[in-house]
Amino acid sequence: MNDIQSLYQQVILDHNKNPRNFGPLLSANHSADGLNPLCGDDITVHLLIENDIIKEISFEGSGCAIAKSSASIMTTVLKGKTIEQAEQLFADFHFVVTAPMDAELNEDSLGKMAVFSGVREFPARVKCASLAWHTMQSALHGKNITSTE
Ligand code: ZN
Numbered sequence: 001m002n003d004i005q006s007l008y009q010q011v012i013l014d015h016n017k018n019p020r021n022f023g024p025l026l027s028a029n030h031s032a033d034g035l036n037p038l039c040g041d042d043i044t045v046h047l048l049i050e051n052d053i054i055k056e057i058s059f060e061g062s063g064c065a066i067a068k069s070s071a072s073i074m075t076t077v078l079k080g081k082t083i084e085q086a087e088q089l090f091a092d093f094h095f096v097v098t099a100p101m102d103a104e105l106n107e108d109s110l111g112k113m114a115v116f117s118g119v120r121e122f123p124a125r126v127k128c129a130s131l132a133w134h135t136m137q138s139a140l141h142g143k144n145i146t147s148t149e
Pocket residue numbers: 036039040041063064065066067128
């Protein structure tokens with residue numbers, strides 16, 4: 001494992017152990033549940049959206065370290081963003097976890113999302129990493145349940 005990979009591992013373990021924005025959000029006006037039956041990840045994403053801006057965001061539920069840390073990092077990335085920016089960030093994240101291994105990733109603009117670039121080697125883990133993002137999108141678009149199957 002090289003230095004970058006072990007740094008990424010530490011970020012994932014930290015967010016798994018101390019998830020940010022974890023818990024219910026009483027003021028939420030958009031919520032959705034996301035299920036990844038292959039792994040058993042079950043995550044709910046709550047959003048408070050005002051004037052097309054994500055004012056507050058939280059998540060709850062349980063999942064593997066990848067699913068939980070991805071949800072935690074997602075909440076830190078999306079808070080304060082517009083819906084349009086959130087859609088773009090979703091596309092960026094999707095690229096991080098599905099791009100060919102030799103694709104060039106712009107790690108400066110991806111920030112913490114880049115820590116999930118390693119899951120490209122493990123196709124079953126891509127669903128864990130992207131569950132929270134798909135669930136966030138469902139919440140934005142008014143769907144209450146998301147399943148990655
Ligand atoms: Zn998982």
